Amino acid sequence: DGGITQSPKYLFRKEGQNVTLSCEQNLNHDAMYWYRQDPGQGLRLIYYSQIVNDFQKGDIAEGYSVSREKKESFPLTVTSAQKNPTAFYLCASSIFSSGLSEQFFGPGTRLTVL
């Protein structure tokens, strides 16, 4: 079955540690996205990537980093510079298109920094 996999579902880290969240898709999508979700707020875009080896900052990129070495994978690193990293993180993907195409979302990773 095609889809987006995020692991782990729950992640706990100590303050000051970097942590990497995994996102893998087998939909053959070119574009991938990372969003952050906080209670009572909508999703906010952290980073996005249209093609391999290229990515762009979203609205809240500070304290985060990404890589896109393979089409299927778009890992997100939450660094110690992120002031409030506890949140629900969602990965999404879509086909590369000049027109509108649906974004498909993974199940999310809930990160708690202790």
Place this chain on the structure above:
Amino acid sequence: GNSVTQMEGPVTLSEEAFLTINCTYTATGYPSLFWYVQYPGEGLQLLLKATKADDKGSNKGFEATYRKETTSFHLEKGSVQVSDSAVYFCALIVGVVQGAQKLVFGQGTRLTINP
């Protein structure tokens, strides 16, 4: 800038009640509009969409009409079920930048349906 405002939740209804969740937007240009649904512990699923004024999106008994004159995209369902309990997000896209689409989301509305 581009933004989406949804009615505040939580919304609690009885089964078979009529549902409306209000959504208004501000956008530069001509946005496409979406409703996404998030069931407990899961990611988001696209519920419906509309790409131009007066379009009506519909799916699973839900409907929303793109109203340019009132900059609104209210979600409605005639008879809700317990299984509709979820968080609903209104969102927009204005244009596509090099093949990637930047969704702008509202804050979400939590809906609970009681049997």
